[in-house]
Amino acid sequence: MTENPGGAVLSAQGLSLVYQTSRGPVTALQDLDMALAPGEFLSVLGPSGCGKSTLLKLAAGLIAPTRGRILLEGQAVEGPTGRVGIVFQQPSLLPWSTVIENVLIPIRALGRDLAAGRKRALELLKLVGLAEFASHYPGELSGGMQQRVAIARGLVHEPRILFLDEPFAALDAMTREHMTGELQRIWLATGCSVAFITHSIPEAVFLSDRIIVMSSRPGRVVREVTVDLPRPRNIATMAEARFNRHCAELRELFKDLVTFE
Numbered sequence: 001m002t003e004n005p006g007g008a009v010l011s012a013q014g015l016s017l018v019y020q021t022s023r024g025p026v027t028a029l030q031d032l033d034m035a036l037a038p039g040e041f042l043s044v045l046g047p048s049g050c051g052k053s054t055l056l057k058l059a060a061g062l063i064a065p066t067r068g069r070i071l072l073e074g075q076a077v078e079g080p081t082g083r084v085g086i087v088f089q090q091p092s093l094l095p096w097s098t099v100i101e102n103v104l105i106p107i108r109a110l111g112r113d114l115a116a117g118r119k120r121a122l123e124l125l126k127l128v129g130l131a132e133f134a135s136h137y138p139g140e141l142s143g144g145m146q147q148r149v150a151i152a153r154g155l156v157h158e159p160r161i162l163f164l165d166e167p168f169a170a171l172d173a174m175t176r177e178h179m180t181g182e183l184q185r186i187w188l189a190t191g192c193s194v195a196f197i198t199h200s201i202p203e204a205v206f207l208s209d210r211i212i213v214m215s216s217r218p219g220r221v222v223r224e225v226t227v228d229l230p231r232p233r234n235i236a237t238m239a240e241a242r243f244n245r246h247c248a249e250l251r252e253l254f255k256d257l258v259t260f261e
């Protein structure tokens with residue numbers, strides 16, 4: 001059966017995930033509801049261990065829910081699919097393959113046409129500012145450049161949704177700020193929906209149309225914030241009163257949310 005609540009590209013209803021471990025069951029997510037609109041930039045903010053990566057793995061079909069359901073364009077997610085792309089915290093590039101070959105991994109894995117994939121890969125390398133580096137090896141690139149290769153790889157098969165799980169966590173502060181602006185530019189150029197997991201409140205406010213805030217484990221959505229700042233956003237945006245009000249509101253919320261077991 002196909003249904004598509006509110007035209008969402010991704011939606012979760014009553015989503016729960018219990019990990020069975022040698023120390024007993026661990027409820028990572030409980031009764032989580034969320035939706036991602038076509039073309040939307042959504043950030044997921046939440047304390048460490050609240051189930052953000054678990055939510056992403058469910059949405060990408062890497063694990064199955066214990067209860068509830070998760071729909072991609074109205075259809076239940078039943079396994080990994082080419083309709084999503086994922087960028088993890090570490091670039092995880094193959095060191096023995098060139099940049100272009102790394103970007104082509106999803107094309108090969110999905111059995112897509114290689115000539116068309118190569119053309120798209122070169123376009124994306126241009127978009128992420130690495131046109132000159134197609135035949136370089138990952139070890140010859142900086143951390144920020146490697147993460148841009150990972151973003152190109154996440155987009156090469158033209159997914160409906162790009163998931164990013166703390167993609168800039170391993171970068172230094174200046175590169176991270178630069179990459180935040182780059183991500184906005186890349187997203188505006190591709191038009192796909194983005195679900196972005198981050199620990200950084202200013203990063204989430206800068207990038208998002210909407211932010212969902214999760215509770216400590218078991219994770220569920222406790223707050224939703226719509227960010228109505230005009231685009232494209234730039235350094236001046238960060239000095240705006242509205243930007244700082246959003247950051248202050250979220251910081252206040254986090255004061256009460258972060259608890260340690």
Ligand SMILES: Nc1ncnc2c1ncn2[C@@H]1O[C@H](COP(=O)(O)OP(=O)(O)OP(=O)(O)O)[C@@H](O)[C@H]1O
Nearest residue numbers: 019021026028047048049050051052053054055217
């Ligand atoms: N494969 C697994 N087996 C057992 N427990 C797991 C597994 N993966 C995650 N967990 C547990 O589920 C909970 C949620 O983990 P998850 O990685 O989704 O959190 P997170 O919000 O992404 O945290 P962080 O911000 O630190 O990355 C944690 O308590 C974690 O210990």
Ligand SMILES: [Mg+2]
Nearest residue numbers: 052053054165
């Ligand atoms: Mg995580």
